[in-house]
Amino acid sequence: xxxxxxxxxxxxxxxxxxxxxxxxxxxxxxxxxxxxxxxxxxxxxxxxxxxxxxxxxxxxxxxxxxxxxxxxxxxxxxxxxxxxxxxxxxxxxxxxxxxxxxxxxxxxxxxxxxxxxxxxxxxxxxxxxxxxxxxxxxxxxxxxxxxxxxxxxxxxxxxxxxxxxxxxxxxxxxxxxxxxxxxxxxxxxxxxxxxxxxxxxxxxxxxxxxxxxxxxxxxxxxxxxxxxxxxxxxxxxxxxxxxxxxxxxxxxxxxxxxxxxxxxxxxxxxxxxxxxxxxxx
Numbered sequence: 001x002x003x004x005x006x007x008x009x010x011x012x013x014x015x016x017x018x019x020x021x022x023x024x025x026x027x028x029x030x031x032x033x034x035x036x037x038x039x040x041x042x043x044x045x046x047x048x049x050x051x052x053x054x055x056x057x058x059x060x061x062x063x064x065x066x067x068x069x070x071x072x073x074x075x076x077x078x079x080x081x082x083x084x085x086x087x088x089x090x091x092x093x094x095x096x097x098x099x100x101x102x103x104x105x106x107x108x109x110x111x112x113x114x115x116x117x118x119x120x121x122x123x124x125x126x127x128x129x130x131x132x133x134x135x136x137x138x139x140x141x142x143x144x145x146x147x148x149x150x151x152x153x154x155x156x157x158x159x160x161x162x163x164x165x166x167x168x169x170x171x172x173x174x175x176x177x178x179x180x181x182x183x184x185x186x187x188x189x190x191x192x193x194x195x196x197x198x199x200x201x202x203x204x205x206x207x208x209x210x211x212x213x214x215x216x217x218x219x220x221x222x223x224x225x226x227x228x229x230x231x232x233x234x235x236x237x238x239x240x241x242x243x244x245x246x247x248x249x250x251x252x253x254x255x256x257x258x259x260x261x262x263x264x265x266x267x268x269x270x271x272x273x274x275x276x277x278x279x280x281x
Contacts, residue, residue, distance in 0.1 A: 017041040017082075018179055018211050019065065019101070024079030026057075026064050026235075028072065034060050036235045037079070042179065042213050047205050049226035049243070050215040051256065056232040058215035059106055062181045065213070066103040067093045084178070098126050100178030106187060106215075108164040110171075112157025116148050119156050119167050123174030134174070141170045144200055162193035166200070173204065179211040186218045194218070198225045219256040223247045231256075 019042040026035040035057050042048045050058050063069050064076050067089065081089045083101050091099070110119050120141060124134045142149035145166045151159055156167055165185055172180050182201070186194040202225050204210050216222040223229055223243040231239040231252070239246070246252050 016043050018044045018084060020082040022080045024064060024081065025077050026060055026069065026074055027077050028074045034235050038237055040230050042211055045209050045211055047212045047214060047226045049222035049229040050213060050232065051219050051222060051229055052232035054217060057235040058232055059183055062103055062183050062215055066181055067091060067096055094126065097175055102172045102175050102177040103181040104168050104172050104183060106183040108161060108168050110156040110164045110167050114156055115153050116156055116167050117152040120170050120174050123171035126175060137174055141173055144203060145170050161189050165189065165197055177210060181213050183215045184217065186216060186221060194221060201225065
């Protein structure tokens, strides 16, 4: 009885998902197995965190979804990726953008020789609804990112890291996405700027209804804003659950937050763990 209820709840969750990744494997150069049966769901209007250390497979998962692997000689060899009820692994990246799924790449990839406003307008390249609608959305982006409005005529390459990250997210929003794949938004930024950017992401989610799949090493910050999370290690999902249960999990505390027995661990103790992660036992 319990199993039947659980199966029914799982089916309902998948029906409500804007994105479903089913048991995918990714191979680079026809040899290197990077992802090993990764599965995850992102509900419509949700924020889901994809967590793990550097090299765990977070970026590869996002690129598999956005179909950017081919440029790096990678391919999805098994499994399926379903966006809004249709398999999309055969689509080109620009076709996926037109359907409403956009990736914001790790490292704040802006066009350095263009102004902030020109960068934002490039995000509307695939749209066909006219200049008036694009101008209206541009002003809406400036409402979310007032700092960008102040710097709208500045060359993007000469702006701060935080401003470039805001520009990259704003550019993605200009395509009117239903879902954004956000890769390491906190990387290289001051804590205050990170908090500001995550707050804007939350506002875009709540007010615009945009779903987010967030790949992030900053576990605490990601789980503070996400509602659900998946933890990757060596290309596999080793744990998943709602944000509250993950942040209270003893393994997550010790191995991802640096807290053991209620105390923050010294980095000198980090390489002398007395116990293994439970998922490796």
